[in-house]
Amino acid sequence: MSTNEQFIMALDQGTTSSRAIIFNHKGEIEAVAQKDFEQFFPKAGWVEHDPLEIWTSQAAVATEAITRANISADQIAGIGITNQRETTILWDRKTGKPIYKAIVWQDRRTAAYCNELKASGKADLINKKTGLILDAYFSATKIKWILDEVPGARKRAEAGEICFGTVDSWLIWKLSNGAKHFTDITNASRTMLYNIHEHQWDEDLLDLFDIPRAILPEVKASSEVVCTTSGKIFSAKIPIAGIAGDQQAALFGQLCTQKGMVKTTYGTGCFLVMNTGTKPVKSDNKLLTTIAWQIGGEVTYALEGSVFIGGAAIQWLRDGIKIINKANKTEALAKGLADNDGVYFVPALTGLGAPYWDQEARGTFFGITRGTTEAHFARAALEAIAYQVYDVLKAMEKDSKLPTKILKVDGGASANEFLMQFQTDILDCKVQRPEILETTALGAAYLAGLAVGYWKDQEELKNLWKEDKIFTPKMDKEKVKHNLHFWHKAIERTKGWLEN
Ligand code: ADP
Numbered sequence: 385m386s387t388n389e390q391f392i393m394a395l396d397q398g399t400t401s402s403r404a405i406i407f408n409h410k411g412e413i414e415a416v417a418q419k420d421f422e423q424f425f426p427k428a429g430w431v432e433h434d435p436l437e438i439w440t441s442q443a444a445v446a447t448e449a450i451t452r453a454n455i456s457a458d459q460i461a462g463i464g465i466t467n468q469r470e471t472t473i474l475w476d477r478k479t480g481k482p483i484y485k486a487i488v489w490q491d492r493r494t495a496a497y498c499n500e501l502k503a504s505g506k507a508d509l510i511n512k513k514t515g516l517i518l519d520a521y522f523s524a525t526k527i528k529w530i531l532d533e534v535p536g537a538r539k540r541a542e543a544g545e546i547c548f549g550t551v552d553s554w555l556i557w558k559l560s561n562g563a564k565h566f567t568d569i570t571n572a573s574r575t576m577l578y579n580i581h582e583h584q585w586d587e588d589l590l591d592l593f594d595i596p597r598a599i600l601p602e603v604k605a606s607s608e609v610v611c612t613t614s615g616k617i618f619s620a621k622i623p624i625a626g627i628a629g630d631q632q633a634a635l636f637g638q639l640c641t642q643k644g645m646v647k648t649t650y651g652t653g654c655f656l657v658m659n660t661g662t663k664p665v666k667s668d669n670k671l672l673t674t675i676a677w678q679i680g681g682e683v684t685y686a687l688e689g690s691v692f693i694g695g696a697a698i699q700w701l702r703d704g705i706k707i708i709n710k711a712n713k714t715e716a717l718a719k720g721l722a723d724n725d726g727v728y729f730v731p732a733l734t735g736l737g738a739p740y741w742d743q744e745a746r747g748t749f750f751g752i753t754r755g756t757t758e759a760h761f762a763r764a765a766l767e768a769i770a771y772q773v774y775d776v777l778k779a780m781e782k783d784s785k786l787p788t789k790i791l792k793v794d795g796g797a798s799a800n801e802f803l804m805q806f807q808t809d810i811l812d813c814k815v816q817r818p819e820i821l822e823t824t825a826l827g828a829a830y831l832a833g834l835a836v837g838y839w840k841d842q843e844e845l846k847n848l849w850k851e852d853k854i855f856t857p858k859m860d861k862e863k864v865k866h867n868l869h870f871w872h873k874a875i876e877r878t879k880g881w882l883e884n
Contacts, residue, residue, distance in 0.1 A: 390461040392833045393449065393622075394825035395442055397467040397551050398630065399488065402441040404449035405825040406460075409838070411848035413820065415453035417445035424485065429492035432485035435473045438551060439558045443617065450618070457618035462609070462836040463559075464626030464828030466633035467551040469574045472526035474537070474599070475554070477547050480562050484534050486551070487526040494525035506592065513579045513586050515664060515673030523550060524576035524593045531595065541596045548599040550575065552627050559624060561614035567601040568627035569683065573675040578603070580664055580675055583683065606632070606677035607831040626831030630824050631657050632676050634794065635686060637827030638818065639849050641842055644786035646777065647823070650797035654694035654773050658687045658780045658788075669739045669779035677831070687783055689738040689776040693747075695797040697731040697765040707758040711797070717762035718802040726751035728870055729764035730878040731772075739779040740875060744882040750874045766800065770807040771871040777811065790814045794823045809859035810867065819850040 387409045396403040402421065406414040419441040424432040450457060470489035475482045487493070498520050501507070507518040516522055527548055531538040540546050549557065553567040572578040572585075577595065579586040585600050604610045606628045612621040628636065631649070635657045638647040643661035648654055657676070664673045664685045676686035693700075698711045708714060730736075732745035749764065781787055791813060797803060798817055808815040820826050833839040839848075 385459065387838060390459055390838065391453065391455060392462050392464060392829040392838055393446065393460050394464045394466065394828040394832070395446060395555065396630075396825040396828065397438060397442055397465070397555060399468045399490075402438065402445050403825065404442070404445040405822060405829070406449050406453045406455070407826065407829045411820070411826065411829075411845070413822065415449045417448035417452060419445050427493075429495070431488040431490045433471065433488055435475070435482040435486045435554055438486065438554065442555060443558070447618070456620070457622060458620035460618075460620070460622045461838045462623045462625035462832040463613070464830070464832030465552050465555055465624065466628055466630050466824050466828035467555070467571070469550065469571060469629040469631070470521060470523050471551050472523045472530070472548070473551065473554045474527065474530050474546055474548050475557070477545055480557070483537055483546065484530045487529070489521055491526065492520050494520040494529050497525055497528075510576060510589065513581070513589060514573070514576050515580045516574070516576050517670060517672065518576075522574055522576035524589065524595065527595055527599075528593045538596070541599045544598040546599050547601070549601050552629075553601045556610065556624060556627070559613045559617055560611050561616050563614065564611045565601045566604050566610050568604050568606045569675050569678045570606055570629045570632040571627065572603045574629060580673065580685070605679060607679045607835045609835055623836055625835035626828050626833070628677055628828060628831055631655050631688065632674075632686065633825075633827035633831070634823040635659060635676055635827065636830055637823030637825070638792040638794065639842075639845060640792060644784070644788070645790075645792070646780065646788055647792040647794065648773055649795035649823075650694055650769065650793060650803070651795040652694060652696045652699070654691035654769065654776075654795075656689045656773065656776045656780065658784060658786070660685050660687055660784050660786070665784045667779075667783045669783055670741055671738055671776075671779055671783060679834070687780050689780060691769070691772040691776060692735070692737045693731040693733050694769050694772070695795070696733070697729070697768060698797065700731075700733065701762060701765055707761055712800065714762040714766055715800050715802045717759040718766050721759050721763055724763050724767060724867070725755065725760060726753075726870070727756055727760040727764045728874040729761070729768045730874050731765065731768050732878050736875070736879070738776050740775070740879070742879045744880045745878045746881045748874070748878045748881070750877070751870075766803045767806055767867070769797065769803060770810050771868070773807060774810050774868070788813050790816050793817050794821045804855045805858070808855040808857050810864055812857050812861075812864065815855040817852045817855075819852045
């Protein structure tokens with residue numbers, strides 16, 4: 385079969401929906417299918433998914449995408465999997481039945497335990513080995529919780545009867561009809577159990593969290609044929625050839641394949657990831673050091689930082705105070721003003737994340753006068769997204785000592801022209817938006833396509849990747865300085881607002 389008759393399928397298993405996207409040899413989208421699934425909030429701060437629904441929704445959209453593309457399964461040259469990271473599933477090795485619901489990355493039930501570990505001085509050790517900041521976010525404490533709380537679970541785990549996996553592992557298990565228990569190195573690096581320097585599960589951490597080694601999956605590269613789907617799933621046995629966590633896949637989908645290249649995804653939050661090359665960079669600014677991918681024998685590292693409230697600030701304008709009825713209305717409102725007229729918004733609606741880290745901060749508007757209108761609120765919210773990204777990126781540059789030449793962008797809010805222009809102005813570096821904004825799925829497809837030889841090498845991928853628009857700085861430098869001065873003043877005044 386020629387490559388024109390063949391395709392790559394990306395399975396994009398996200399936090400609220402499962403998607404399947406079929407890409408052709410030019411790297412263009414042939415078909416998309418998407419299905420939302422249920423979110424469970426059994427207690428304050430708890431978030432769960434039904435692992436079986438994750439699987440059934442993912443399998444359904446895969447079949448639907450193949451039908452929509454009007455092709456047959458044997459025309460799929462490879463499958464790439466990308467997934468919500470850290471979400472934790474434990475299942476019975478014999479029956480394949482989950483022993484508990486999936487505990488989602490957002491779930492805070494183990495926060496108190498993490499605080500105990502911090503108090504006993506374990507944070508440094510964990511950071512040294514995993515590159516992560518000790519937090520309930522990552523899988524380790526979620527695994528421990530299930531083993532502690534589900535009757536008999538730890539005993540069965542010790543006897544080798546239980547499998548642990550992040551969502552990629554779970555999907556591979558299901559796609560191979562229970563034959564393979566694998567994960568990839570990017571997903572492993574988010575468990576808080578994987579030593580990112582030695583490239584192996586860490587005995588000390590397994591001891592610390594009291595997790596039996598027998599439950600762990602085998603760790604694979606991000607771009608290699610790990611197995612094929614079983615004959616039961618599709619009408620053909622398709623190679624599973626690419627696996628990466630969502631942010632790492634997006635970094636690859638943006639072709640940030642050289643040291644110093646960086647992308648920001650403007651979604652509900654903003655997610656910045658910088659390729660730091662083949663050596664891990666330790667952060668002095670509380671960013672995460674993580675694995676970007678492994679291709680062949682070579683492991684590439686990344687620095688990662690997130691802004692909690694990105695597009696969510698716009699959601700709040702729409703659904704909270706209702707000054708707009710559509711997110712994209714903010715663009716015209718902001719453009720309608722020649723200046724922010726001194727109005728700033730610190731969207732610390734859930735405290736402040738990297739690089740400020742202040743849980744007591746709360747959202748605040750500054751500089752309101754009688755002339756302030758809803759347009760100022762809209763503009764201040766968009767500007768705040770850009771300032772926050774600026775602050776994380778500057779922290780990354782400080783840690784990595786790599787200056788940013790170009791910022792690659794994607795995600796829902798990257799459609800906002802005002803925001804993108806403001807971002808390039810504030811950063812004083814180019815901002816580049818690709819034609820295909822589905823960079824997460826695209827990255828998984830690229831990783832799979834490389835492994836099966838559908839695309840020859842990364843050079844070939846560079847020819848496929850298409851720019852939609854490049855934004856270049858135009859704002860007066862003094863003005864940039866002035867705005868940043870007031871933004872940082874606003875941040876300082878927001879910190880520590882709550883009192884214990
Ligand atoms: P997620 O994957 O986190 O759900 P998306 O990438 O779909 O996020 O982006 C949606 C977010 O982007 C929402 O928070 C929304 O408010 C914001 N958004 C979408 N379109 C625009 C726009 N034109 N201008 C500003 N914000 C937008």
